[in-house]
Amino acid sequence: MQRMADLNVAETPAATCAVSLRVDALSHAYAGHDVTTPALADISFEVGSGRFVVIVGPSGCGKSSLLLMMAGLRRPTAGRILCAGRPIETPDPDRIGVVFQEASLFPWLTAAENVAFPLALRHTSRAARRIRALEMLKLVGLDGFGERRPHELSGGMKQRVAIARGLVQDPPVLLMDEPFAALDEQTRMTMGDELLRIWSQTRKTVIFVTHSLTEAVYLADEVLVMSARPGRIIDRIPVDLPRPRTYEMLGGAGFAALRDRIWQQIRTP
Amino acid sequence: MSPRAIRWLIVAAILVLWEVLPRIGAVPMLFLPPLSTTLAAAAQDWQAYASALLITLGEVALGLVIACGGGILAGAIVGAVPFLRRLLLPVFSSLYAIPLVILYPALTAWFGIGPESKVAFAGVYGFFPTLLGTAAGIRTIDPQLLLAARSMGATLPQLITRVILPASIPTVLAGLRMGGALVIVGVVVSEMLISTAGIGYMISFYRTVLDSPHVFAAILLVLALTLMFDALTRALERGCASWRQTA
């Protein structure tokens, strides 16, 4: 198991030195009636540009809170988060797109209008919005579904729309908070492949939170393992399985070894 | 036989009895005039009924502004702000137990026996239930939607206009339907009690002269008004809520 001190080394391919996101000595505690409950303890890591990083941990470890802080939707009690050098304190849709577990599409808008919503907030012209939205829908494999309303879409399709919405402003970073947790297993597998395809086409920096070990190893360039509350990063595991990832790899020895390594860390109290 | 068919049979039987029983003397005509006589009375005096209806509708319209306009707005605010909700909702819910009709004599003393007192009464009568209903409905708005919008950088005015307002439409329409029904009843009842005009007044007036057909005709008119309003608002709700997910 790597020691804490070793974890602050940025791991980036030699070609680029750009660091996309950095978390610096972040801690968070909830103020209760008479006690303060620590939720996150001294988290520091860096994510290189274009990497697919997965954060995995047991329920309640605070990984979703961490993601919300990276999205600028919550302030940590201590520490800071930097994206391309600039601190994140409020939502920054130009640099960071967010996809939630519940697709959270606006039920009164069509799929295309949902995707275009961030642009509408910026008062982009209607024509330009529409073109861009349809482009994004095509990217996520929903060509022709623009006029559908959310209640007409399946769970997997709704998440695709949510991903399209997250990408519509072409942010360099995409945060995803257990986006496939509400889907059935088969859809999850399909969506995982779809996500990797979209990622390889757009080369965004993706930070993906999940509680599924299989999903973590399958998708990631590296896996950050979080402990139970108070959450801290207890391991950083590079996944050097070849890309594109295939279903056959799931049965391979390399895959099992990585998954075991994660499980050993999490189950130790 | 299907339940539906049986229901229609029951309704038909009631209509038939309504016509026949008084005519054969089983029920005194004073208590239950035949259906045909009732409808004839309405047709014969349709102008009087129409002008009374107009007055009533005018009072209803103004009452709606107070009850629904005020009730929905207040309900939205109380429902959305947790502090206000916890403070005020139990208070309003308790006040709901008071039979508001006891306020009406005071209102006539203050505003006279004209339309103002009817509007005031109906406005108050519809206000509280609409407020309670709207406050409850506002809470059904998915908070995740607000989180998603904030993550996209929406400002507070944008959150209100682009998320909260559209998401509230079903609740608002339901409030309109409920409040409106109560306003109609409030207006008619207050017209029945103390008034010089309106459909409620007609009901009372014809009762005092023991003119049953005209009394029944007026009551039927009020029922028709209530049903039409209900159908109208339901159609509006359906039209605006085509995007509503089935839970």
Next chain:
Amino acid sequence: MTAALSERPAALALLRLAMGAAALGVWELLPRTGVVDPMLLPPPSVVFPALVTMLGRAPIRSDLLVTGAEIAVAFLISVPVGALIGVLLAEDERLGAIFNPLLFFLFGIPKSIFLPLFILIMGIGFWQKVSFGIFSTVLIVILSAASAVRSVRPEHLTVARSYGATRAQIIARVYIPSMLPILLEALRIAIIFTFTAVILAEMYASRTGIGHQIAGWGENFMMPSLLAGVVALSVIAVVINEAIRMIEHRCSAWRT
């Protein structure tokens, strides 16, 4: 700060009391400062003594008794009759299928407008008001009772049956406890409906009852008595409502 405040029920209660006191204060000031005509809106310092005097007078007390009796009788008839019909409709699927849409339709029709008919047919005596009270209340009791029966979870019934419970035991140990919260809620609403209906009937045409008195005071511009009556009835209504609410709360602690 407001977030923390809303967590403390004592603080909220205090705040509400303060609001009530403030409202009374405004009521006192408006006529005293001449903003409102004191003849039209006498202040609490006039109304509350009038209330006390009023309650001391025998005719008023007998009026209150009459009203109370009308409400009680109407309530005591509506509830068992309505409950029985409601349970029947919920238990027998066929009857339910036939009558439920009719009942919902009837529920949407305002009952108050039929009051003149009751007077036409029955005059203005005790039983006319009781009948109108029953007419206004029985429907909501039926619908609530039916809903209460339907709320009993079939899984619970299955468990009871699998342990060999008799019909009587199932009713006593599964149905009744399950239905209690909804039934109590129905009682609370039934009282409100009956109260309102009887008062309305008295205000409209009657020779006795507190509703009739209030209407009379209004007609004769006897504002202190009128407002005293309004306050008295409001307090009574709210107290009864809260009392039933508390019982409801006690019995429904398990409800999700």
